[in-house]
Amino acid sequence: MRYSGFRVIAEALTGHRGWKPVWRDPAPQAEYDYVIVGGGGHGLATAYYLAKEFRQSRIAVLEKGWLGGGNVGRNTTIIRSNYLLDGNEPFYEFSLKLWEGLEQELNYNAMVSQRGIINLIHTDAQRDAFTRRGNAMILHGADARLLSRDEVRRMYPWLNFDNARFPIKGALMQPRGGTVRHDAVAWGYARAADQRGVDLIQNCEVTGMRIEQGRIRGVETTRGFIGARKVGVAVAGSSSKVMAHAGMRLPIESHVLQAFVTEGLKPFIDGVITFGAGHFYISQSDKGGLVFGGDIDGYNSYAQRGNLPVIEDVAEGGMALMPAIGRVRLLRIWGGIMDMSMDGSPIIDRTPIEGLYFNGGWCYGGFKATPASGWCFAHLLARDEPHPTARAYRFDRFLKGLMIDEKGQGATPNLH
Amino acid sequence: MTQPNRIAGGQIDRTRTLRFTFDGIPYTGHPGDTLASALLANGVRLMGRSFKYHRPRGPISAGSEEPNALVELRSGARQEPNTRATVAELFDGLEAKSQNRWPSLRLDAMAINDRLNAFFTAGFYYKTFMWPRSFWERVYEPMIRRAAGLGSVSREEDPDAYDKGFLHCDLLVIGAGPAGLMAALTAGRAGRRVILADEDFRMGGRLNAETFAIGNTAGADWAAATVAELASMPHVRLMTRTAVIGAFDHGIYGAVERVSDHLAVPPPGKPRQILWRIYSQRAILAGGATERPIAFANNDRPGIMLAGALRAYANRWGVAAGQRVAVFTNNDDGLRTAADLKAKGVEVVAVIDSRKGEVVIDTRGRLGLKAITIRDGAGRTRSFSVEALGVSGGWNPNVNIHSHHRARPVWDAAIAAFVPGPEGPPGLLVAGAAAGVLSTHGALRTGCDAARAALDLTGAAPDLPQAEDAPVRISPLWHVDHGRGRAWIDQQNDVTVKDVKLAKQENFTSVEHLKRYTTLGMATDQGKTGNVIGLAIMAELTGRSIPETGTTIYRPPYTPVALGTLAGRSRGKEFKPYRLTPSHYWAQEQGAVFVEVGMWLRTQWIPKAGETEWRQSVDREVLATRKSVGICDVTTLGKIDIQGTDAGAFLDRVYANTFSTLPVGKCRYGLMLREDGIVFDDGTTARLGEHEYVMTTTTANAVAVFRHLEFCRQCLWPEMDVQLISTTEAWAQFSVAGPNARKLLEKVVDQDISDAAFPYMAAGNITVCGGLRARLFRISFSGELAYEIAVPTRYGDALLREMLARGAEFDPIVYGTEALGVMRVEKGHVAGGELNGQSTALNMGLGRMVSKKKDSIGMVLSQREGLTDPEGYRLVGVKPVDRNGKLTAGSHFLEKGAAPVAANDLGWLTSKVYSPHLGHDIALGYLKAGDRRIGQRMRAVNLLSGQDTEVEILSPHMFDPEGERLRG
Amino acid sequence: MASLQPLTALGRREPVTVTHGPLTIAERTDVALASVAARKGRMADLAAAARAAGVPLPAPAAHQSGTPYSAFWIAPEMWFVEAPFASHELIAEMLKSALGEAASITEQTDAWVAFDLAAPDLAPLLERLCNVDFPVVPAGYATRTVMEHLGVYLIKHGAGAVRLYGPRSSAQSLLHALETAARSVF
Amino acid sequence: MIIPHPILGPRDAQEFVYLGDASLIDRPDGMTAGIEEFHDYLYQRTNPAGEHQELWYHEQGDRSWLVVTRNTVTHEILKVELARDVARARGRTK
Numbered sequence A: 001m002r003y004s005g006f007r008v009i010a011e012a013l014t015g016h017r018g019w020k021p022v023w024r025d026p027a028p029q030a031e032y033d034y035v036i037v038g039g040g041g042h043g044l045a046t047a048y049y050l051a052k053e054f055r056q057s058r059i060a061v062l063e064k065g066w067l068g069g070g071n072v073g074r075n076t077t078i079i080r081s082n083y084l085l086d087g088n089e090p091f092y093e094f095s096l097k098l099w100e101g102l103e104q105e106l107n108y109n110a111m112v113s114q115r116g117i118i119n120l121i122h123t124d125a126q127r128d129a130f131t132r133r134g135n136a137m138i139l140h141g142a143d144a145r146l147l148s149r150d151e152v153r154r155m156y157p158w159l160n161f162d163n164a165r166f167p168i169k170g171a172l173m174q175p176r177g178g179t180v181r182h183d184a185v186a187w188g189y190a191r192a193a194d195q196r197g198v199d200l201i202q203n204c205e206v207t208g209m210r211i212e213q214g215r216i217r218g219v220e221t222t223r224g225f226i227g228a229r230k231v232g233v234a235v236a237g238s239s240s241k242v243m244a245h246a247g248m249r250l251p252i253e254s255h256v257l258q259a260f261v262t263e264g265l266k267p268f269i270d271g272v273i274t275f276g277a278g279h280f281y282i283s284q285s286d287k288g289g290l291v292f293g294g295d296i297d298g299y300n301s302y303a304q305r306g307n308l309p310v311i312e313d314v315a316e317g318g319m320a321l322m323p324a325i326g327r328v329r330l331l332r333i334w335g336g337i338m339d340m341s342m343d344g345s346p347i348i349d350r351t352p353i354e355g356l357y358f359n360g361g362w363c364y365g366g367f368k369a370t371p372a373s374g375w376c377f378a379h380l381l382a383r384d385e386p387h388p389t390a391r392a393y394r395f396d397r398f399l400k401g402l403m404i405d406e407k408g409q410g411a412t413p414n415l416h
Numbered sequence B: 001m002t003q004p005n006r007i008a009g010g011q012i013d014r015t016r017t018l019r020f021t022f023d024g025i026p027y028t029g030h031p032g033d034t035l036a037s038a039l040l041a042n043g044v045r046l047m048g049r050s051f052k053y054h055r056p057r058g059p060i061s062a063g064s065e066e067p068n069a070l071v072e073l074r075s076g077a078r079q080e081p082n083t084r085a086t087v088a089e090l091f092d093g094l095e096a097k098s099q100n101r102w103p104s105l106r107l108d109a110m111a112i113n114d115r116l117n118a119f120f121t122a123g124f125y126y127k128t129f130m131w132p133r134s135f136w137e138r139v140y141e142p143m144i145r146r147a148a149g150l151g152s153v154s155r156e157e158d159p160d161a162y163d164k165g166f167l168h169c170d171l172l173v174i175g176a177g178p179a180g181l182m183a184a185l186t187a188g189r190a191g192r193r194v195i196l197a198d199e200d201f202r203m204g205g206r207l208n209a210e211t212f213a214i215g216n217t218a219g220a221d222w223a224a225a226t227v228a229e230l231a232s233m234p235h236v237r238l239m240t241r242t243a244v245i246g247a248f249d250h251g252i253y254g255a256v257e258r259v260s261d262h263l264a265v266p267p268p269g270k271p272r273q274i275l276w277r278i279y280s281q282r283a284i285l286a287g288g289a290t291e292r293p294i295a296f297a298n299n300d301r302p303g304i305m306l307a308g309a310l311r312a313y314a315n316r317w318g319v320a321a322g323q324r325v326a327v328f329t330n331n332d333d334g335l336r337t338a339a340d341l342k343a344k345g346v347e348v349v350a351v352i353d354s355r356k357g358e359v360v361i362d363t364r365g366r367l368g369l370k371a372i373t374i375r376d377g378a379g380r381t382r383s384f385s386v387e388a389l390g391v392s393g394g395w396n397p398n399v400n401i402h403s404h405h406r407a408r409p410v411w412d413a414a415i416a417a418f419v420p421g422p423e424g425p426p427g428l429l430v431a432g433a434a435a436g437v438l439s440t441h442g443a444l445r446t447g448c449d450a451a452r453a454a455l456d457l458t459g460a461a462p463d464l465p466q467a468e469d470a471p472v473r474i475s476p477l478w479h480v481d482h483g484r485g486r487a488w489i490d491q492q493n494d495v496t497v498k499d500v501k502l503a504k505q506e507n508f509t510s511v512e513h514l515k516r517y518t519t520l521g522m523a524t525d526q527g528k529t530g531n532v533i534g535l536a537i538m539a540e541l542t543g544r545s546i547p548e549t550g551t552t553i554y555r556p557p558y559t560p561v562a563l564g565t566l567a568g569r570s571r572g573k574e575f576k577p578y579r580l581t582p583s584h585y586w587a588q589e590q591g592a593v594f595v596e597v598g599m600w601l602r603t604q605w606i607p608k609a610g611e612t613e614w615r616q617s618v619d620r621e622v623l624a625t626r627k628s629v630g631i632c633d634v635t636t637l638g639k640i641d642i643q644g645t646d647a648g649a650f651l652d653r654v655y656a657n658t659f660s661t662l663p664v665g666k667c668r669y670g671l672m673l674r675e676d677g678i679v680f681d682d683g684t685t686a687r688l689g690e691h692e693y694v695m696t697t698t699t700a701n702a703v704a705v706f707r708h709l710e711f712c713r714q715c716l717w718p719e720m721d722v723q724l725i726s727t728t729e730a731w732a733q734f735s736v737a738g739p740n741a742r743k744l745l746e747k748v749v750d751q752d753i754s755d756a757a758f759p760y761m762a763a764g765n766i767t768v769c770g771g772l773r774a775r776l777f778r779i780s781f782s783g784e785l786a787y788e789i790a791v792p793t794r795y796g797d798a799l800l801r802e803m804l805a806r807g808a809e810f811d812p813i814v815y816g817t818e819a820l821g822v823m824r825v826e827k828g829h830v831a832g833g834e835l836n837g838q839s840t841a842l843n844m845g846l847g848r849m850v851s852k853k854k855d856s857i858g859m860v861l862s863q864r865e866g867l868t869d870p871e872g873y874r875l876v877g878v879k880p881v882d883r884n885g886k887l888t889a890g891s892h893f894l895e896k897g898a899a900p901v902a903a904n905d906l907g908w909l910t911s912k913v914y915s916p917h918l919g920h921d922i923a924l925g926y927l928k929a930g931d932r933r934i935g936q937r938m939r940a941v942n943l944l945s946g947q948d949t950e951v952e953i954l955s956p957h958m959f960d961p962e963g964e965r966l967r968g
Numbered sequence C: 001m002a003s004l005q006p007l008t009a010l011g012r013r014e015p016v017t018v019t020h021g022p023l024t025i026a027e028r029t030d031v032a033l034a035s036v037a038a039r040k041g042r043m044a045d046l047a048a049a050a051r052a053a054g055v056p057l058p059a060p061a062a063h064q065s066g067t068p069y070s071a072f073w074i075a076p077e078m079w080f081v082e083a084p085f086a087s088h089e090l091i092a093e094m095l096k097s098a099l100g101e102a103a104s105i106t107e108q109t110d111a112w113v114a115f116d117l118a119a120p121d122l123a124p125l126l127e128r129l130c131n132v133d134f135p136v137v138p139a140g141y142a143t144r145t146v147m148e149h150l151g152v153y154l155i156k157h158g159a160g161a162v163r164l165y166g167p168r169s170s171a172q173s174l175l176h177a178l179e180t181a182a183r184s185v186f
Numbered sequence D: 001m002i003i004p005h006p007i008l009g010p011r012d013a014q015e016f017v018y019l020g021d022a023s024l025i026d027r028p029d030g031m032t033a034g035i036e037e038f039h040d041y042l043y044q045r046t047n048p049a050g051e052h053q054e055l056w057y058h059e060q061g062d063r064s065w066l067v068v069t070r071n072t073v074t075h076e077i078l079k080v081e082l083a084r085d086v087a088r089a090r091g092r093t094k
Helices: A005-013 A041-052 A089-100 A102-106 A124-139 A149-155 A182-195 A239-244 A308-321 A323-327 A366-383 B035-041 B109-115 B135-147 B178-189 B219-231 B307-317 B332-343 B440-454 B497-505 B511-518 B531-542 B563-567 B584-589 B614-627 B647-654 B702-716 B741-746 B793-806 B817-827 C043-053 C091-102 C168-185 D035-043 D083-089
Strands: A031-037 A059-062 A117-121 A145-148 A170-174 A199-201 A206-212 A215-221 A224-233 A252-264 A272-274 A281-284 A289-300 A329-341 A347-350 A356-360 B018-022 B025-029 B070-073 B080-084 B094-097 B162-169 B171-174 B194-197 B236-239 B242-248 B252-258 B273-280 B283-285 B289-291 B304-306 B324-329 B347-353 B359-364 B371-375 B381-385 B388-392 B395-397 B410-412 B417-419 B428-430 B488-490 B593-597 B600-605 B630-633 B638-643 B666-673 B679-689 B692-697 B723-726 B731-737 B763-768 B772-777 B786-792 B873-880 B892-894 B907-915 B920-928 B937-942 B947-954 C017-020 C023-028 C031-038 C070-075 C078-084 C103-107 C112-118 C141-147 C150-158 C161-167 D002-005 D009-012 D017-021 D051-057 D065-071 D077-082
Touching: A031 A041, A031 A215, A041 A059, A041 A182, A041 A366, A059 A224, A089 A102, A089 A124, A089 A366, A102 A182, A117 A124, A117 A149, A124 A145, A124 A170, A124 B892, A124 B907, A124 B937, A145 A149, A149 A170, A182 A199, A182 A366, A182 B511, A224 A239, A224 A366, A239 A252, A239 A356, A252 A308, A252 B080, A289 A308, A289 A329, A289 D017, A289 D051, A308 A323, A308 B252, A308 B563, A323 B563, A329 B563, A347 A366, A356 A366, B018 B035, B025 B035, B035 B307, B162 B194, B162 B563, B171 B178, B171 B273, B171 B440, B178 B194, B178 B219, B178 B283, B178 B440, B194 B242, B194 B273, B219 B236, B273 B563, B283 B440, B289 B307, B304 B307, B307 B324, B307 B332, B307 B388, B324 B332, B324 B371, B324 B381, B332 B347, B332 B388, B347 B371, B347 B381, B359 B388, B395 B417, B428 B440, B488 B497, B488 B531, B497 B511, B497 B531, B511 B531, B584 B600, B584 B793, B600 B614, B600 B817, B614 B630, B614 B817, B614 B907, B630 B793, B630 B817, B638 B647, B638 B702, B638 C103, B647 B692, B647 B702, B679 B702, B679 B763, B679 B772, B692 B702, B702 B723, B702 D051, B702 D065, B702 D083, B723 C031, B723 C103, B731 B741, B731 B793, B741 B786, B741 B793, B786 B793, B817 B907, B817 B920, B873 B907, B892 B907, B892 B920, C017 C168, C023 C168, C031 C043, C031 C070, C031 C091, C043 C091, C070 C141, C070 C150, C078 C091, C091 C103, C112 C168, C141 C168, C150 C168, C161 C168, D002 D065, D002 D077, D065 D083, D077 D083
Parallel strands: A031 A059, A031 A224, A059 A199, A117 A272, A224 A356, B018 B094, B162 B273, B171 B194, B171 B283, B194 B236, B283 B428, B304 B388, B324 B347, B324 B388
Antiparallel strands: A117 A170, A145 A170, A206 A215, A215 A224, A252 A289, A252 A329, A272 A281, A281 A289, A347 A356, B018 B025, B070 B080, B070 B094, B242 B252, B252 B273, B289 B395, B359 B371, B371 B381, B410 B417, B593 B600, B630 B731, B638 B692, B638 B723, B666 B679, B679 B692, B731 B786, B763 B772, B772 B786, B873 B920, B873 B947, B892 B937, B907 B920, B937 B947, C017 C023, C023 C112, C031 C078, C031 C103, C070 C078, C112 C161, C141 C150, C150 C161, D002 D009, D017 D051, D051 D065, D065 D077
């Protein structure tokens, strides 16, 4: 069924009896052409684009819990394409363009809201680095502006301009950056994929992979064996666990990232603000809560929960930047498991096992990548060659010395 | 002023009257009141509006689970949005305003949403606002955002201070009701260190709200006596107004103490709140239980509250929420409310017991309850005129903190509620109502047992006092099917039974989908009263059991926490400590401009009289240095003392180049790689003795390099004889540079430092000013004849003054980081912009420094093809072809005529300065195949500003490329 | 020594003493400090030489007082040795000649700012500043800890007597943190 | 978290800096091993959900590198050793 304002009104007048399930609950079939492991944003988008853009069929998405229950349902909802390096920027810009048409594409309002993102500058060296980055963004067709201190002040007069340990000296802004209602992304892709015949199978955990003569034959699951011509794994956070079923070790560590939301407040933060002298970024949701985050906890973890030091560190950054939020109350803290890769950039690649494909290593940049990740992974699965914007996301880049290291931290996953 | 609904009794101090205002109207209350109890005493039931439909609301609870009675407390910079009136302690002069209404609480224009509720069902926004596309950001979203939120932020700096602290104990008891008090008493009497924390300002928990006796005293009196006994024990710490907010790993609990929230303003110097990290291997959660309502049509009117709250207001605060009341219950506990109110002389007009087939099916009263309609077992309906209705749907144990490690609670059918399961944070036991033991006697017993178990106490258990031990008699009822209006589950977010039904209809049946789609439990109360009802209804609809349906995940904090508390003192200028250089005080006297470099404050430049532009000062400092002599405080560079018989061999491993061959009394530039072959750091390292080196690092990497060296020493080569210690702050170190550097130093150094005696790259211990130990290194970052001289830090200030005074004939100047930067760029030395963690030695033109003759960190992986590409980036110098042309660091290189697209991107400018010596801008940059482009012309383009400058590519050594000056 | 006038870590000629209620915070500039680390495999030699020279080498997490040398443990086989500054400004050289090749010795005097805290009971102050379980650790306890982001050595001489060594460049920030906590507590 | 330091007893994890998998001790010899071996050493991780041996540095403490055996699902710490002892036991010398 198509969603629209007219439909909402019509249903309201007839007691909402006409709304249909947003997705079916099919039983798994014995075999598919494509099995996507992971019913998060990336997996659902992959299935959708496989069906829609690449005209494939016989597709299933296997989700161990509930659809959208991974990091797509536990992030800070920011979208942007303000990357520096050639390996990244085209991909994220492609993603941002897909976000811009997503609602019409999916006929689902995920509230893509481009209210702008600023990265604050506190030192001359940061200004130089952001100038380099802003230029790289424009060279790749993205939008960027360098703001003076006064321009930032006009935008957000209540930031700490007058009593700061690290004074604000300006900002790099991407006006097209913004936020998206995260759960709706998963639901929108799920609904659209379901409508194109993709089987979305919840409560179906992959427990093994059947590999014969170097070729994938299917996956063992808690709901039995499911045969597959091709298997795409998109389970960021659990990548090492799932790929271990295929005997692979990855250039990835799992780390916990905490995120935060306050009680609902009348609007006062329009866009997204990233503090350049502490670990803190923030936006305000359409519901009024301040949504913010900071650094990962820094140790390997699959626990989906974190500890006080990072909570305090994030709050300190928040108060240093916005002394007006001292009396605002933190409502909820949650933790997601990040695939922290060795250079801070993702992997979308074939594996040594024929028919087995991998998508992961998103660090904490996975949400904004959702549409492009799905598209590029579908491209790889359907055509067996990388999408032009995702060509650099190879496993062998570490062997060849072609790292995509935005932060320049080297093979130290918890510093990316 | 009278308080019409104030009745006898209660734990308030009627001898004192407190004045306060709500929405500008003055009222009175007493010490011991909360804002809610005082308002109710004054006959005010309407305290807020709901989020979506702007329904008029009053408090439903008497505690921190309150979803409705949220106010903006205080004013001005202290304005505190979304404060629960039910826990806000009354103080004289308190000011509160209602929120999320316009123009007034009674007449709220946005209540139109309530009329349109048929359109605003769960998730309606996902289905609309998509056409036309451009309207989302311009029309629809701004409209939605305007309606967002409840209270508002002041936008001014929070004037109050917050502290943090650390506490340690043998046993942390969370909650001071009967179970917690008994646990603390048991542990305290056994001599153990106990912390008893309770979020309330009065210990006793439900005992304060009930009329039960313990032994032969009233429960509240027993609590007070127990608290007094505990207070007499020096090893017991009683913490009222202290909410434990979370259980973290390994026995660390977060707790927030509201030190001054019950005062108009905190006393001078004192914090508003304190974040305590409590370290305790053993803890007992005795956080009690929270009553839940029953969903029925129009169950959200002001005056309808939880039965336990209705009785708490009567018993603890001496307040009747209305003169005529009724009770609706599915369990025996609700009957207590009727009994207690009757005993207080309040008229109880009806007790509706669903176990007899009686239910409430509707209510009336727009701004406050006026009447209820009930349906009896025979299907007959009747109406009663009432001002308050107590509702009891049973009690939910507060399992929250026990579930912070993601343990799932288990369903206990006997009390029709979730109780803590077998898993949970290690060391955390649960007692009393939190464990699902709902009687007073049970609380005392399990509190005592838990303390004994937690602390392995032996010996006979103490005799417990007599106390109420009634069984729980409940017949679950989640919602009333009869009746026509909406039945609320989550009152703040306006989630009703029909929203749950719609979620089911659309297949959002997972409990997480239910929550996220309907927003059930996402309000400021986190669903403490509503969640279980919602999932129970979903269970009914799907034919699953409640435990099969399950709960969502419990997350910290248990109650919302002010962000200021979590930040503590780390804000404003105190966000991070300062590091001051030895010349800081001197520079301050000179009116220096300082710059943040990491934690350090360094002199950026020192303006002289008449200089109006920073460039004037910097140019002068550079020219004076190059002309005669300049001094710069370089103490911030990291210094690491490396000793041991293997010190030389160790340096060979950690540096790409060789140090074991360095003669004693010499220093050498060292290049340090990461294991991935990228340049990590650089600096000079001197050999001061056979087994003694002193390494310098960059300011930025001092800590990371030290950590890395310790890793190499302990983890990679544990048998090497190497000892490390940082000496960064032990020595004040100054660079003395310029043609007259030696002449100036000769004025202070006691030894011969002629070129012969102390040649280029010499290093050694010397003395200054008649015998003070010092170190001298003949190294140059500026390209001039230069030295670095170090003395014990306390003498740094004096040495600087002495050099300036004794060398006055040379007109020495002190230069800051800007001039330092100019001179190093002129010389092509790499620093921050080039040492970016992405560049190799080859990129920097230092490829030959990586010795392949020995194993060193990063040597092997630096040879990967991607890092040795002949077309890769190389460090170059850059100047504008037109000497008036301007350069900007961060600009990108493009060929002349090339379109500004990524395919034509050749690199970027890493650092840019104005060279007063050369008289134009110069820059360093990374340029693709830059080593083969020297002499070529291209453009440096800054697309952010439109700057497009034709440049010439130079060797990075733009000043004195032969190095004649530094050897002079 | 020489003609150079020393400056304290707080940028003054004389050490600072501040009081707040029952608390006294006294800056100490009269302590010489050096690190002593055993060379690999030379611990026995170092121990013997130290014994002979009267340099205590206490167990982990401990401080041992003596005359003229006191010391506290900072790392495996590594100590900070204290002595009176007036007589031992050249502490590193003095220790080198006393301990010989068995140890690596480095002057540390001016790397730190020293504060002595005195009050009838320091526990209420310290619990706002660091996670040392102060009432429980014995006198003679020495540890590194963190106060307001600063790494600090804390030596407990008694329930009301503590020596702190903080990074010298952050002396102002450390003192500010101590005074702020004092105002908050006392 | 609290790390039971083998010398100093329980210490708050906040005093430590985390590096990662303790396999980083097993650095190949650069004079004999090639790029592939170093690649596997530096980049490839087992990243188990369960017991994990990992390196922590007591930066705000005694500067010991520790090998902590910790469950990455529950965060329970099962064993803590001085990294130097582990390195020696694994045959590392000079």
